[in-house]
Amino acid sequence: MNKTNREEFFRRLRELDPHPTTELEYETPFELLVAVILSAQATDVGVNKATRRLFPVANTPQKILELGEDGLKDYIKTIGLFNSKAKNIIKTCRDLVDKHDGVVPDDRAELEALAGVGRKTANVVLNTAFGQPTMAVDTHIFRVANRTGLAPGKTPLAVEKALLKRVPEAYLKDAHHWLILHGRYTCKARKPLCGQCPVYDLCRWRQKGRYFEETQPVGS
Known part of the structure; x- marks a missing residue:
């Protein structure tokens, strides 16, 4: 995924969810x-x-x-x-x-x-907790980064380093949460919702077409 598309990728995710955060409940x-x-x-x-x-x-x-x-x-x-x-x-x-x-x-x-x-x-x-621009690569982020072509890598550490280099600075602090939520609810492991994906046209995954029609919202 080139620089222009990476910028648009995160712009769209931010537009949908301006203030993403963890789904774990905590106060301190x-x-x-x-x-x-x-x-x-x-x-x-x-x-x-x-x-x-x-x-x-x-x-x-x-x-x-x-x-x-x-x-x-x-x-x-x-x-x-x-x-x-x-x-x-x-x-x-x-x-x-x-x-x-x-x-x-x-x-x-x-x-x-x-x-x-x-x-x-x-x-x-x-x-x-501390607002530092780090990237915690779990299974969701690893999958999204590789599938989309955003930051391919063979190991979580390789993906982490690639994301830190490729995610536009303006989006870096919140990118971790956007990617996790995208992987958890849209770019799922077994049946990704490609027909409902806000970044479908930017995604480089070769198999995305097979999931597009069957996961489009009713009436679309």
């Missing part, structure tokens, strides 16, 4: 960090159901430490991999209290040093 950087750790291999809907119970009781590192690992599990046991996630969250809370005065750092290296926090999680927190 710490709540977001916990929610993102819980969201690995889980849906945002499932995470939100758990955190709606957890956060009114414990929404700071110290309060979660007071719950303890077993107490935390009672709130997150509906989420996949909850045992390992509980262990990581407790370790993260201990590090936050001991090394950061209970405050979530806005530095990549310090975030990635926390238990259960990899590059993708750090990017989400840096972007969503």
Whole structure:
């Protein structure tokens, strides 16, 4: 996808959704960090159901430490991999209290040093909580970037680096959310809604035509 089309791609997504954000429910950087750790291999809907119970009781590192690992599990046991996630969250809370005065750092290296926090999680927190122009490449963004020709790459890191170079600067801070939402609701993995896609004509995917007619809105 050339520079002109990339600019138009994001212009249209911004026009449809001027202020995109995560679908995880949170009020503080710490709540977001916990929610993102819980969201690995889980849906945002499932995470939100758990955190709606957890956060009114414990929404700071110290309060979660007071719950303890077993107490935390009672709130997150509906989420996949909850045992390992509980262990990581407790370790993260201990590090936050001991090394950061209970405050979530806005530095990549310090975030990635926390238990259960990899590059993708750090990017989400840096972007969503602190407004930094990072790109957290999940399965949705990886698919959209490769399918559309926006920023092809064989690995999430390669796609991340390509997007940071190719997304126009004016759209970079919010691009992460636009791409996730586009992949989640329009450019789906199994049956993309090409007939309803706002950037269909800009997309470079060779197979898009086969999905166009069958996914057009009724009456179009």
